[in-house]
Amino acid sequence: MNTIVTTDSLLLVRNSDAEKRLQLLKEALAADAVVPYLGPGLLRLSSARPTVPHEPEAVAAALNTRAPAPSRIRTNMWSVAQFIEQRRHRRTLQTWMADIFASPVAPTILHAWLATLPLSLIIDSWYDATMRAALAETGRTDVVEIQGVTRATGYGDIWTKAYDLSGREIGTGSAAKTVLYTPHGSVRPAANFLVSDSDYVEVLTEIDIQRPIPEAVKERRTNRGFFFLGCRFNDQMLRTYARQIMKRSNGPRFAVLDAAALTNNERRFLAASAITLIDMPTGEAAARLIG
Template identity: 75%
Template sequence: MNTIPTSGHLFVVRDSFARKLLELARRALVYDQMIPYLGPGLLRLSSAEPPVPCTPEAVAAALNTRATAPSKIRTNMWSVAQFIEQRRHRRTLQAWMADIFAGPTAPTPLHNWLAKLPLSLIVDSWYEGAMRAALAEAGRTDVAEIQGVTRANETRDIWTRTYDLFGTELEPGAATKTVLYAPHGSIRPAANFLIADSDYVEALTEIDIQTPIPDVVKERRTDRGFFFVGCRFNDQMLRTYARQIMKRSEGPRYAIMDGQTLTRNEARFLGASGITVIDMPDSDAVAQLAGSTT
């Protein structure tokens, strides 16, 4: 595997160079040398109108239909959720999030392709559970899903819970071929959501020393790179989690993104993290990776 560039400059590749680099990423995924890091943008590949929100702003809008937040925070998912928790109680926020993400979300061709690979680690950074569904549909019995949990509902000093694909809770550290890591939680099987600002207070205090990151994630990232698809990093929370999850990984690191729409903070984060941008539409990238159209 290649080492991570340390110049801090953002590298963007397009056209034939992008396709060549994507082929290298595809081979690395096939040989379990790269970790997929999946974002909510993938939901647009299955439907122009996904059955669940596919951006933090869309979640904020959905929550606002249930309880209108002050205008200065109305588009910020984490702050709107915090407003609801403070005014209506955590149980209400949990129930509304479960309702918002209740709709079944069909896995995309990329999810289905990844589900058949002998990957050691997959990171799913959204709540809808499409990657979990793809693994279950593939008949996989060698998968454990580790989900981040809010400490507001816990009496023990834990950061995560672990489940098999049937929804049975497992002891932490269960030995499996593939670990599906959902750092922000997931709708299934138990509607675990890290969503409010308060959910992240302790996590962000501890995350720099890696306490909330499961040991198996730290172990399996060491000699692998990361492949980001369907992700944006236009919020500090998203950048912080991605930075800490890929910390001390060997590389290389690639991201499928539209290079023309990057914010200044996104470009700075990508460059500082040694992430090369493969500038092409997600649909084209998935077609090349999975060998099918979307």
Template identity: 75%
Template sequence: MNMISALNHLFIIRDSHASKQLDLLKKALYADQIIPYLGPGLLRLKTVEPSVPHTPETVAAALNARAPAPSKIRTNMWSVAQFIEQRRHRRTLQAWMAEIFAGPVAPTVFHAWLATLPLSLIVDSWYDGAMRAALAETGRTDVIEIQGVTRADAITDIWTRTYDLGGRELQPGSAATTVLYTPHGSIRPAANFLVADSDYVETLTEIDIQTPIPQVMKERRTNRGFLFFGCRFDDQMLRTYARQIMKRSQGPHFAVIDSATLTKNERRFLAANAITVIDMPAGEAAARLAAARV
């Protein structure tokens, strides 16, 4: 059955409506009219179990295996990371996160397809580096990555670092056709991680006035919308970052997500930010987008 439904102004499209919308989004991606915003759920598109954690909860579990945290925070990645930083030092947290995400993550077909498109901007909200790897595999030299960095040990007013696909650090503001923005950091090339509550204290204080958001991000989002793929918004931190990254963008916005699993907070967030839910299995949606025809 074809269906478009709204609940508290949350728009959900299914069946043939969802398929038609994906076809339109595919054309928009080819035309560089929409920005992919990728989440850890993309790792589950592969037939084998991901070699690295694919949810904040699985990161929390991996950290707990190294240093058990109090039960009341045990499933919260940010709180467990803060507990380790306070008890074991930042260097220990950094080393453990590098261990947890050390396994190579092969890009999915969807990553590989996105890497071939002339996109101005791609946002990757996870630490695995798969999108970076897909871009590097194309041999492109017109891509830079801007990573969020912790200010825990910073002695200068720095929010991000910029790298080329070879891992060389560049000056802020370097020109590129495609910018890969990883706001929470990434395992490669330098194991930058925003993960503990303390990493976000100053960032969240400043993010409402957009200070931590790179200038190129602000410029390139202005006349575009976002396509959220592999993302969930069941934590306040995830919602805050998505909201601020979307800020002052033109839209429209879409999210490929199983509507039956949405929490009350997710529904409220999606409705408040005018994000239309494409209710289709992620694997099916990725295959439709990455198919050869346009």
């Protein structure tokens, strides 16, 4: 059986049904009918070892080499970042995060393919700037990146900043052909990072009423679905952001994930969010999309 409804109401497709679903999603991406939501797991698609961390636990480990955190929080990126911010100052945390993600990451073939599509909105939920690099390599001038920014650095009553692909700060991006939204910030062009617990205090207070979500994102998600690639939802922060970003979108939702590796919280989140699970390795799914 290729399509399964589990006891927790999670819709799961595999084998031939998964292949057919991916073909439909390929067509939907080309028609700008679905929003790709990209996670750090895509960095493992490259044949080379990723030059930057590709999961929150790896960021926590990198920060711990610079300032060892208490054992009870050592594997939690957000808590380790908060520990450093409190003990060493925000500027130190910012500098270390920029250093950890300093190595440019060559776009994978999936990033390069997505960059050629007429997509209105792309979500990139990691700090590595790989999707930005892929878009820049096409020579396009009709792309605006909107990044989440921390209020810890005194930006005032703003949640985001916008940049063109040359790195120049510009307006909100409502007129751009493609909006690249990096809700947690990005190492390029300005090393904006939402990473510590305190970065998220105000955001999580306001995100339920959607204030931190850019208007351009709200407009473009309305009549589109979401397609999660390279993402995990094994932390409450990741689930909250995904839930709020796809809020009030009308289209179908899909995620490529290994069903056997899911936590109970992930299964509940996928079921509650009406996200159909495509049970297939990310690399195989990427190959089918671009093939």
